[in-house]
Amino acid sequence: MKRKxxxxxxxxxxxxLLFAAYTINxxxxxxxxxxxxxxxxxxxxxxxxxxxxxxxxxxTLIDSSDVIVRCIFTGKKETKNIxxxxxxxxxxxxxxxxxxxxxxxxxxxxxxxxxxxxxxFGLIGTGDxxxxxxxxxxxxxxxxxxxxxxxxxxxSQGFNRVREISKExxxxxxxxxxxxxxxxxxxxxxxxxxxxxxNYMDLKNKIKELEx
Amino acid sequence: MTKKRILIGLxxxxxxxxxxxxxxxxxxAPTRPTAKNLSFxxxxxxxxQKNAAMEAAYTWSCVTRGISFGTLGDRTGKxxxxxxxxxxGFMDFNVIDWYYQIPTTASGYCWTDQNNNYNKFDIVLNSxxxxxxxxxxNYLDMQGNFTHEFGHAAxxxxxxxxxxxxxxxxxPAAYYPTMWPNTxxxxxxxxxxxxxxxxxxxxxxxxYVYTLIK
Numbered sequence: 075m076k077r078k079x080x081x082x083x084x085x086x087x088x089x090x091l092l093f094a095a096y097t098i099n100x101x102x103x104x105x106x107x108x109x110x111x112x113x114x115x116x117x118x119x120x121x122x123x124x125x126x127x128x129x130x131x132x133x134t135l136i137d138s139s140d141v142i143v144r145c146i147f148t149g150k151k152e153t154k155n156i157x158x159x160x161x162x163x164x165x166x167x168x169x170x171x172x173x174x175x176x177x178x179x180x181x182x183x184x185x186x187x188x189x190x191x192x193x194x195f196g197l198i199g200t201g202d203x204x205x206x207x208x209x210x211x212x213x214x215x216x217x218x219x220x221x222x223x224x225x226x227x228x229x230s231q232g233f234n235r236v237r238e239i240s241k242e243x244x245x246x247x248x249x250x251x252x253x254x255x256x257x258x259x260x261x262x263x264x265x266x267x268x269x270x271x272x273n274y275m276d277l278k279n280k281i282k283e284l285e286x
Numbered sequence: 287m288t289k290k291r292i293l294i295g296l297x298x299x300x301x302x303x304x305x306x307x308x309x310x311x312x313x314x315a316p317t318r319p320t321a322k323n324l325s326f327x328x329x330x331x332x333x334x335q336k337n338a339a340m341e342a343a344y345t346w347s348c349v350t351r352g353i354s355f356g357t358l359g360d361r362t363g364k365x366x367x368x369x370x371x372x373x374x375g376f377m378d379f380n381v382i383d384w385y386y387q388i389p390t391t392a393s394g395y396c397w398t399d400q401n402n403n404y405n406k407f408d409i410v411l412n413s414x415x416x417x418x419x420x421x422x423x424n425y426l427d428m429q430g431n432f433t434h435e436f437g438h439a440a441x442x443x444x445x446x447x448x449x450x451x452x453x454x455x456x457x458p459a460a461y462y463p464t465m466w467p468n469t470x471x472x473x474x475x476x477x478x479x480x481x482x483x484x485x486x487x488x489x490x491x492x493x494y495v496y497t498l499i500k
Contacts, residue, residue: 121399129468162330163376171366196387228391
């Protein structure tokens with residue numbers, strides 16, 4: 075009897091775990107669907123853009139940036155359609171028309187280069203949902219002095235949100251150091267697109283090192 | 287003997303759970319197609335460029351269980367994100383980017399649109415990049431990059447997954463999902479040629495998208 079019960083119990087446990095995984099999986103999917111449905115209905119006449127991008131190593135990313143700035147999104151943005159001339163795949167002249175959104179930012183700290191207390195930068199598209207009013211970001215930007223415009227060096231690497239590090243990390247860092255941490259050591263930046271994380275103090279040190 | 291059976295049973299159950307959770311890696315785009323037939327024009331491209339785009343579209347059509355990417359033919363004209371044409375083409379991003387604020391590193395862009403009763407998208411690759419056909423450190427693979435962009439047109443966002451166990455020796459470029467956002471992996475290996483081939487992550491994602499189309 076025991077020889078039959080144990081395999082049956084294992085099979086039952088497997089079925090229960092599988093059902094739980096399937097249910098949890100669908101909860102995530104339903105949440106995705108609900109969010110996407112709500113988003114679609116609220117943006118009935120707009121769209122969404124996605125970049126594929128060349129990836130820079132960290133040194134190149136920092137060197138390629140004219141400005142690296144920690145900033146807050148004020149919530150103000152403006153979208154307008156722009157038409158300009160470019161070349162198509164055969165090298166022929168072609169017009170291109172698309173919306174561009176300008177985001178108004180408030181500077182918290184400039185890590186590289188100089189930027190005004192308030193500045194704007196633009197991104198193709200009708201509005202990126204990752205910019206949240208009051209959100210704290212670190213942006214890697216290029217600057218065109220002729221047009222007085224900023225743009226992202228890279229969306230996947232140069233668009234980061236700022237957050238506090240976890241208590242576990244703080245405790246571990248304090249234990250490894252002299253028991254204290256600077257404020258910069260207690261926050262980190264995370265890329266919005268790929269969730270890659272870097273300590274804010276480490277970033278500042280890296281920038282200083284490369285500028286020598 | 288009894289303990290051995292219990293361990294084997296639990297191991298089997300854990301493997302089942304891991305396999306189930308592996309499909310959570312892909313992401314869905316906030317906007318997605320509302321129709322199963324997505325037709326497009328090839329716009330202003332050479333024959334080689336057109337062939338790369340068509341192969342890329344066909345790659346997705348083979349796996350989506352109901353969607354078809356079909357070509358309406360070739361046209362030459364303005365590419366506009368707000369018109370009724372779904373265009374696939376190349377553009378020199380450097381000529382226009384300061385007006386459009388396109389990131390410096392962009393190799394391609396896909397715009398997906400939801401508007402009333404039709405569904406459209408536009409895909410443009412940056413002609414300012416070095417393009418070719420094949421696996422090389424000297425150029426980006428056209429067909430691979432088009433495959434990535436068509437994945438967005440099919441309703442997928444970027445995948446944050448790095449398959450394998452994270453070390454260069456065990457996670458070569460070949461195992462990156464097509465919807466990985468960068469043209470290289472984190473160790474600098476060009477992944478665009480391998481974007482031609484969809485991974486399980488990509489296929490699971492797009493098949494799920496099409497269960498949402500009513």
